[in-house]
Amino acid sequence: MIFATALSLVAQEPRPARLQAPSFEQNDEIAMTYEWRYAPGDEAGREAPAYDDSRWSLVKPMLAPPGVGWFRRHLQVSPTVSSKALAMRITAPGAARVYLDGRLVMNIGEQPAPLEIPGTRRDAVLVRLDGRHLLLAVRYVYPLNAPRLKNGIGFTLSLAQQPVVNAPPRPDIVLTLRGAVLALPIFLALLHIVLFSFDPRAKENLFYAAEMFTFAGILVREYREDLFVTEAQRALFDRLGRGLPVVAILFGALTYYALRTRPWPKSWRLFVAAAIVLLPLPYLTNVNLEYGWMFLFTAFIVDVVRLEAGRHVVERKGAGFYLASFAVFCLTVALQIFVNFGYLDDIAGVHEVYIFGILASAVGMSLYLASTLGQSRIHEAENERKTRELTHARELQLSMLPREMPSVPDLDVAASTQTAAEVGGDYYDVKRAGDGALLFAFGDATGHGLSAGIVVTAAKALFTSRTADESPREMLEHCHRAMAEMNLPTLRMCLTLARVSPRAITAASAAMPPLLISRAAGGDVEELGAGGLPLGSRIAARYEERSAALAAGDTILFASDGFAELTDPSGRQLGYDGVAASFRRAVTASTASEVIERLTADVTAFRSGRPQDDDITFVVVRVNQSPLSM
Numbered sequence: 001m002i003f004a005t006a007l008s009l010v011a012q013e014p015r016p017a018r019l020q021a022p023s024f025e026q027n028d029e030i031a032m033t034y035e036w037r038y039a040p041g042d043e044a045g046r047e048a049p050a051y052d053d054s055r056w057s058l059v060k061p062m063l064a065p066p067g068v069g070w071f072r073r074h075l076q077v078s079p080t081v082s083s084k085a086l087a088m089r090i091t092a093p094g095a096a097r098v099y100l101d102g103r104l105v106m107n108i109g110e111q112p113a114p115l116e117i118p119g120t121r122r123d124a125v126l127v128r129l130d131g132r133h134l135l136l137a138v139r140y141v142y143p144l145n146a147p148r149l150k151n152g153i154g155f156t157l158s159l160a161q162q163p164v165v166n167a168p169p170r171p172d173i174v175l176t177l178r179g180a181v182l183a184l185p186i187f188l189a190l191l192h193i194v195l196f197s198f199d200p201r202a203k204e205n206l207f208y209a210a211e212m213f214t215f216a217g218i219l220v221r222e223y224r225e226d227l228f229v230t231e232a233q234r235a236l237f238d239r240l241g242r243g244l245p246v247v248a249i250l251f252g253a254l255t256y257y258a259l260r261t262r263p264w265p266k267s268w269r270l271f272v273a274a275a276i277v278l279l280p281l282p283y284l285t286n287v288n289l290e291y292g293w294m295f296l297f298t299a300f301i302v303d304v305v306r307l308e309a310g311r312h313v314v315e316r317k318g319a320g321f322y323l324a325s326f327a328v329f330c331l332t333v334a335l336q337i338f339v340n341f342g343y344l345d346d347i348a349g350v351h352e353v354y355i356f357g358i359l360a361s362a363v364g365m366s367l368y369l370a371s372t373l374g375q376s377r378i379h380e381a382e383n384e385r386k387t388r389e390l391t392h393a394r395e396l397q398l399s400m401l402p403r404e405m406p407s408v409p410d411l412d413v414a415a416s417t418q419t420a421a422e423v424g425g426d427y428y429d430v431k432r433a434g435d436g437a438l439l440f441a442f443g444d445a446t447g448h449g450l451s452a453g454i455v456v457t458a459a460k461a462l463f464t465s466r467t468a469d470e471s472p473r474e475m476l477e478h479c480h481r482a483m484a485e486m487n488l489p490t491l492r493m494c495l496t497l498a499r500v501s502p503r504a505i506t507a508a509s510a511a512m513p514p515l516l517i518s519r520a521a522g523g524d525v526e527e528l529g530a531g532g533l534p535l536g537s538r539i540a541a542r543y544e545e546r547s548a549a550l551a552a553g554d555t556i557l558f559a560s561d562g563f564a565e566l567t568d569p570s571g572r573q574l575g576y577d578g579v580a581a582s583f584r585r586a587v588t589a590s591t592a593s594e595v596i597e598r599l600t601a602d603v604t605a606f607r608s609g610r611p612q613d614d615d616i617t618f619v620v621v622r623v624n625q626s627p628l629s630m
Contacts, residue, residue, distance in 0.1 A: 085126050192205040249271075420613060427456045473543050479535050555622045559579060
């Protein structure tokens with residue numbers, strides 16, 4: 001939420017400067033210290049309003065070069081100021097003739113001045129600004145033998161309201177209201193800092209607090225005539241507060257992005273960069289930031305409309321209150337711009353229209369907080385419940401896995417599971433057969449969380465209840481019938497059963513990816529077993545067995561589908577070709593455990609920091625030496 005301060009004099013040269021009632025009411029005196037049109041030398045007719053000064057250079061009057069020169073300043077006068085008597089004051093170390101719309105109204109230095117100070121002359125005169133478009137012209141001569149002054153060698157000219165004798169003091173009610181208005185953003189800032197300390201994840205509270213602190217600074221600058229005693233203090237805070245509108249725009253934008261978008265759009269970086277560029281300008285130079293903050297504000301509104309219209313936002317309870325107050329604030333800023341530029345004198349007698357935007361912001365954020373605090377507690381309790389459920393599911397899943405792999409002559413066996421953020425249903429198991437072979441179960445339950453844990457529990461119970469001397473096909477068919485009778489809705493188990501000896505492997509698959517066999521002789525990678533229906537479906541299923549001979553050095557890989565479906569930061573999947581390529585590189589290791597270490601390293605490198613979407617499980621079996629007779 002953004003704000004525009006009312007400048008003392010709006011729209012400086014080369015455009016006409018606008019004089020309006022709010023400027024005098026807020027500042028009492030307007031010093032024309034911005035750039036004037038300037039031409040050196042002397043020429044008749046330069047005081048005439050019709051004289052063409054479009055090619056004159058722009059110079060600040062206090063920094064005028066020595067010698068003779070002419071300065072011109074075009075004015076656009078608001079109807080509320082026109083025809084009013086104003087005090088025109090000039091301070092100059094040299095000689096000056098001042099013309100108002102071609103008429104000489106003041107002459108100092110060429111004749112005795114009413115008030116004369118060594119090195120500096122001052123004079124004042126009452127003038128009427130009759131008309132909407134007027135011209136101020138100053139013929140200025142700086143004496144070459146005069147001492148150079150600390151603040152410059154030119155002149156200062158100002159306009160002020162005619163002092164009223166015995167004017168009543170400002171009513172206490174006005175000061176009280178201004179104090180209340182100033183206290184509001186400070187209170188909101190402190191409140192949201194406290195809220196942020198309770199929940200650092202809610203960055204919108206931090207940004208909104210910074211925005212409100214900035215508004216408090218803007219209001220202090222606005223009310224500096226009442227808050228500060230000396231003119232030096234007022235001038236100091238006026239200079240310090242020149243960049244505050246840009247800061248308010250920046251934190252208002254960050255508040256919106258934090259509250260309405262996930263993830264933040266890339267445009268937020270552009271606003272930060274623009275603010276970094278604009279902010280130091282009024283402090284390092286005399287650049288007027290009025291058009292700068294207006295451009296930044298307009299660009300932000302366009303971005304908000306783009307995001308809201310395109311539905312690139314996160315729906316949050318109570319966000320409607322924030323958006324409504326945001327719209328009201330934008331309206332008050334637009335009206336403030338019209339007042340600042342003189343298109344409107346006031347809104348219902350109020351010149352500081354943006355204050356109503358701050359009030360709307362306070363109401364909107366309060367309603368938003370009121371609607372979300374209770375919801376936050378509900379969400380917090382729900383998140384705690386889900387966290388407990390995921391923890392229990394993870395413990396259940398890991399408890400289904402063997403604590404250690406069996407030691408068998410001539411077979412080197414290793415296994416590992418890389419868990420994802422959300423609990424999957426990966427499962428592996430192994431038991432010894434009477435003939436010395438090993439029977440492996442390798443599967444993946446559908447779903448996640450506790451539902452996957454239930455299916456894995458059922459599969460493990462069925463696997464444990466059967467003898468290892470059954471063929472993989474017979475065992476799969478038995479498990480399929482048993483799980484179908486459980487009538488588990490939408491819960492299925494994909495499973496591969498494989499009998500492995502040093503001489504051969506026989507496998508049957510229920511909808512699992514194929515096993516991979518890397519041949520020590522030649523380095524080829526073969527696929528074995530795939531297809532079939534998942535266990536537990538209501539359709540009668542028959543499973544086929546596939547067998548392959550094994551030789552010394554051959555390596556078998558059981559890998560869950562999380563490996564092939566692994567995704568890199570660009571969204572590209574590893575795929576089954578990538579799985580085979582990774583396996584070819586890994587089998588050059590000496591042991592089954594080292595093969596898994598290399599596969600795991602490939603997983604980490606491919607992810608490149610991207611979160612893992614599914615569990616990845618490996619079981620590796622290597623034939624160590626020449627097969628024995630069985």
